[in-house]
Amino acid sequence: MGNQDIVQKLWNLCNVLRDDGITYHQYVTELTYLLFLKMMKETDNEGILPEEYRWDTLTEKHGLVLQQHYRKLLLDLGIQGNETIKQIYMNASSNINEPKNLEKIITSIDQLDWYSAKEEGLGDLYEGLLEKNASETKSGAGQYFTPRPLIDVIVKLVDPQPGERCNDPAAGTFGFMIAADRHVRSKTDDYFDLGEKEAEFQKNQAFTGVELVKDTHRLAMMNAMLHDIHGEITLGDTLSNDGENLKNFDVIMTNPPFGTKQGGERPTRDDLTFTTTNKQLNFLQHIYRALKSNGKARAAVVLPDNVLFESGVGAKIRADLMDKCNLHTILRLPTGIFYAQGVKTNVLFFTREKTDKDSTKDVWLYDLRTNMPSFGKRAPLTEAHFDAFIAAYTAVDRTKVEDERFKVFTREEIRKKDDSLDIGLIADESLSAYDNLPDPIDSAEEAMAKLEEALALLGEVVAELKAVETTSDGSEESKPALAKFFEASWVYGNE
Structure with missing residues (x-):
């Protein structure tokens, strides 16, 4: 399995997280947290990590225990260890809400062909992942x-x-x-x-x-x-x-x-x-x-x-x-x-x-x-x-x-x-x-991305309006929701 195949497998895991409402860019950031730990193991560099936060501590745990351990790992690595580790995990937090989804991603990463990845270069593998993220119109990267x-x-x-x-x-x-x-x-x-x-x-x-x-x-x-x-x-x-x-x-x-x-x-x-x-x-x-x-x-x-x-x-x-x-x-x-x-x-x-x-x-x-x-x-x-x-x-x-x-x-x-x-x-x-018109498929994908963004903003509006009691004079409580409504209207209107 070459790096391109591994990148595609990693990218396909994003489908697991759709129900958690995670964006492509959030997913790549989340992958970075996990891939760093796995790559440290594969390159025999785990010595820079505290023993309690190495890769195998993730594969050994399951369910809610795994999720709690992972979130503590992100918090602690951001404030301890060498400067590189601290900068990679600075203010890190997980967007994965379902423990079973976290476990699925960790298991899938663990089962990849890491021998081939190391042969082709882990840096090239990671660059391929970043390029894949950038090429997805909806990621905004x-x-x-x-x-x-x-x-x-x-x-x-x-x-x-x-x-x-x-x-x-x-x-x-x-x-x-x-x-x-x-x-x-x-x-x-x-x-x-x-x-x-x-x-x-x-x-x-x-x-x-x-x-x-x-x-x-x-x-x-x-x-x-x-x-x-x-x-x-x-x-x-x-x-x-x-x-x-x-x-x-x-x-x-x-x-x-x-x-x-x-x-x-x-x-x-x-x-x-x-x-x-x-x-x-x-x-x-x-x-x-x-x-x-x-x-x-x-x-x-x-x-x-x-x-x-x-x-x-x-x-x-x-x-x-x-x-x-x-x-x-x-x-x-x-x-x-x-x-x-x-x-x-x-x-x-x-x-x-x-x-x-x-x-x-x-x-x-x-x-x-x-x-x-x-x-x-x-x-x-x-x-x-x-x-x-x-x-x-x-x-x-x-x-x-x-x-x-x-x-x-x-x-x-x-x-x-x-x-x-x-x-x-x-x-x-x-x-x-007509020769200079943009690719119709690219344009359609871009329009879909804008509509999805507008729908997401409108969803937030509905949630906020349900959560607050809006007064008849348009009090401050309702203003954040109204701002989101106008933002969503602008996004939709420009399509």
């Missing part, structure tokens, strides 16, 4: 997971080297840094070509990150540990004071969250030159400021189209970026690759120069969006789709590349367009407007 083919292409082109400090300020499940570690290992015979100190640096300091969401941070910690990466993954907000000390990196690769700061507030950092509620513009400022100004430090960042054309502060930030950095390449990405219809994104590749003025001379843009297939679960993005872009990017003389998708714009041309970078798209050759 796609925002935390960048498609692996895109990550691998970015890492290949940025080319992190041994001894370089790499960081992801919006780490998600730590996919960029895990791929960077894999890349450096492949060049150094799994670090055996390095000296002892250099190898220790790679494992313990080279790859770091910051993640804001607690449950996603938990997944990132687990993912890093299973890949033998022990760099610091901070639970925090890069756009707050937490991010002010994130400096002097050689490489930054990231896919920051889309949207504005919640509630429209501005970032709490005092060191950003330009203030805006646009999170991506703030992340972009952070990234080019956090690179070493040595002419070698480099970044690749996934950003939505609005960053390329937003006026006002957006234009000022783009001008500042092109002053301080050599923004040499922009890749216009296809739509449909982030498990959400209509999201248009780009990858900006730039190098932090020694000077703070006129660092960008030319910007090359590659259009991998226009006249491309409609990507989705049934037509997944693969690394082969990037072959022509990689050839253009790595060309010794880009001016000799014969590819209609590859265009260059001088800094002067961009300045005349008010520093807009919403450029480089080729002519759309679609014969019919």
Whole structure:
């Protein structure tokens, strides 16, 4: 049994928990608690765990006794043990209400082919589980997971080297840094070509990150540990004071969250030159400021189209970026690759120069969006789709590349367009407007997910209204339920 088969078996166990009302994301978090204990046993690392909380203590117990033991285990591991264990189990709680369901999952995990899993790599198994979660429209996890083919292409082109400090300020499940570690290992015979100190640096300091969401941070910690990466993954907000000390990196690769700061507030950092509620513009400022100004430090960042054309502060930030950095390449990405219809994104590749003025001379843009297939679960993005872009990017003389998708714009041309970078798209050759419609199955699944969300919210409304005595003047007691009602109405109305 290969890792793909094991991932599918683990995923199918989610059906056991449907009656408990557990979401896909909650299920993956719950699996993380259990898989950590099982994997510690399979890798002979149970010594880091208290004896009373090792895997076999779960398989020996049944029913209510098992459930009570499991909940105590989650609580205690979050406050004792080494730092990795505490961070994985910090504020952990179980969403499984039925003891028989918990027992079923533990038994099923115990019976999997762990010999084959270890042969293929437990880290790859866990990454497969995270990818499966992200690809499920209803899980809502796609925002935390960048498609692996895109990550691998970015890492290949940025080319992190041994001894370089790499960081992801919006780490998600730590996919960029895990791929960077894999890349450096492949060049150094799994670090055996390095000296002892250099190898220790790679494992313990080279790859770091910051993640804001607690449950996603938990997944990132687990993912890093299973890949033998022990760099610091901070639970925090890069756009707050937490991010002010994130400096002097050689490489930054990231896919920051889309949207504005919640509630429209501005970032709490005092060191950003330009203030805006646009999170991506703030992340972009952070990234080019956090690179070493040595002419070698480099970044690749996934950003939505609005960053390329937003006026006002957006234009000022783009001008500042092109002053301080050599923004040499922009890749216009296809739509449909982030498990959400209509999201248009780009990858900006730039190098932090020694000077703070006129660092960008030319910007090359590659259009991998226009006249491309409609990507989705049934037509997944693969690394082969990037072959022509990689050839253009790595060309010794880009001016000799014969590819209609590859265009260059001088800094002067961009300045005349008010520093807009919403450029480089080729002519759309679609014969019919219907050619660009989203996959109908994907759209139907997305609509179903929204309707399920609305029904769940309306269910909460009914439950809350039954639980409180609503007064005729609309007292405070009824307001939470009314808020949920309007939220559910909004979700339904937008479908």
